[in-house]
Amino acid sequence: MKPFGKKTLAMLLLSCMMLVAAGCGSNGSPTQEDTASAAPETSSKQEEPVKVVWWHSMSGDVGKAAQQLVDEFNAEHKDIVVQAEYQGKYDESLNKLKASLGSDSGPSLIQVYEIGSRFMIDSKAITPVQQFIDADKYDTSRLEPNILNYYTFDNKLYSMPFNTSNPILYYNKDAFKAAGLDPEKPPATYEEVAEAAKKLTKSGQAGGSFAIYGWFMEQLFANQGAELLDNGNGRTQAATSSLLGSDAGVKTLDWWKRMVEEKSMLNLGRKTDDTSKAFAAGQIAMTLDSTASLRSIVKSAEGKFEVGTGFLPKADANVKGGVIVGGASNWILNNRPEAEQKAAWEFIKFLAEPKSQAEWHINTGYFPITQKAYDEPIVKENMTKYPQFQTAVDQLHQTTPSLATQGAVMGVFPEARQLTETAIEEVLNNKKSSKQALDDAAKAITSKIEEYNKTVSK
Structure with a gap:
């Protein structure tokens, strides 16, 4: 290759200098072409989800x-x-x-x-x-x-x-037939449940079992149109006290305890898993559980018996109420x-x-x-x-809208539910009367509400 002449070399150096000048301004800012080439990257960052x-x-x-x-x-x-x-x-x-x-x-x-x-x-x-x-x-x-x-x-x-x-009554239709009960007509009241439980109880099978679950007590209050807390169930203004020991609570727990005492209803503790397993095994003929459990309960009974469902029982058929x-x-x-x-x-x-x-x-x-x-x-x-x-x-x-069915609200609800469950256990285990256990729980819940309310800025 022939070496560059002086004129050619000078032209090359001038061209290089022009390219550098084109690439950079006096302040080092990017050119229009550089900005255009960088645009996709900037846009990509802006469009990140x-x-x-x-x-x-x-x-x-x-x-x-x-x-x-x-x-x-x-x-x-x-x-x-x-x-x-x-x-x-x-x-x-x-x-x-x-x-x-x-x-x-x-x-x-x-x-x-x-x-x-x-x-x-x-x-x-x-x-x-x-x-x-x-x-x-x-x-x-x-x-x-x-x-x-x-x-x-x-x-x-x-x-x-x-x-x-929401909670519903699950029942064994085959067991109902065997006991002479109408399988298409589930019990709708406390008394009807108690009577059906007696007829369904036989060797190897109890009439039913309800898990000791505070949610059920809350629902049974609402189904009587009864409020669980003062101040409109904590809806009209912040609740200050529990009404757990009211007639609605005592009536419900007395009914529950009577069935356990008559051995037509088993006490299987706090877990709905335990009652649903007993139901699937044919050990109990009725139970309460969430609608969210319906598919699993029906499937667990497939090939053994037909599952029927009914509304949550009411203390009195004439009282308007419903579920929360x-x-x-x-x-x-x-x-x-x-x-x-x-x-x-x-x-x-x-x-x-x-x-x-x-x-x-x-x-x-x-x-x-x-x-x-x-x-x-x-x-x-x-x-x-x-x-x-x-x-x-x-x-x-079909639930009638009211402060009762709208549901109670309080800042210490998880603790209140636990105290309610303890009260139910005390009654079913013959440690306290329904009135005493519920009054004691209501007092403890009220104390927790008062403590909580002090922490909430007005």
């Missing part, structure tokens, strides 16, 4: 059903990614939230059981979903009114219901960025859609919170397969 961390308390098959909904939402929303994180049972999850308050270690969204509602509001750590409802002009009339009723405080919806249930919704709702935390809260709201709306609620219902047994979900073909097919579920739907729709 908003992350929503959802704490929940659903495990097993129910947890899988929840994750399925999360996956469907994420597939449909490229600008949002929901990360579902199981935090243990409701009590555990709420305790973890309490520990996270005041830091950034908590979730964007959390599922909290219904009895945690008062604490969540008083915590001042949440953004009421009513704000998003109003901003979006979201139509809540599509949702079940008796479900919304529970989660509405001062005409405001603070959280969005998600998994909802159980389950949980989703709450948006207010210490998260606005974009994150809005993304959480989008996920909440998705969970409430008829299609989502239809899937959730057939995969778990929880009620659809959206009325139009019942029009979905998969729900109609499921109702044909499990006609017993119609009982639960009818019971919800």
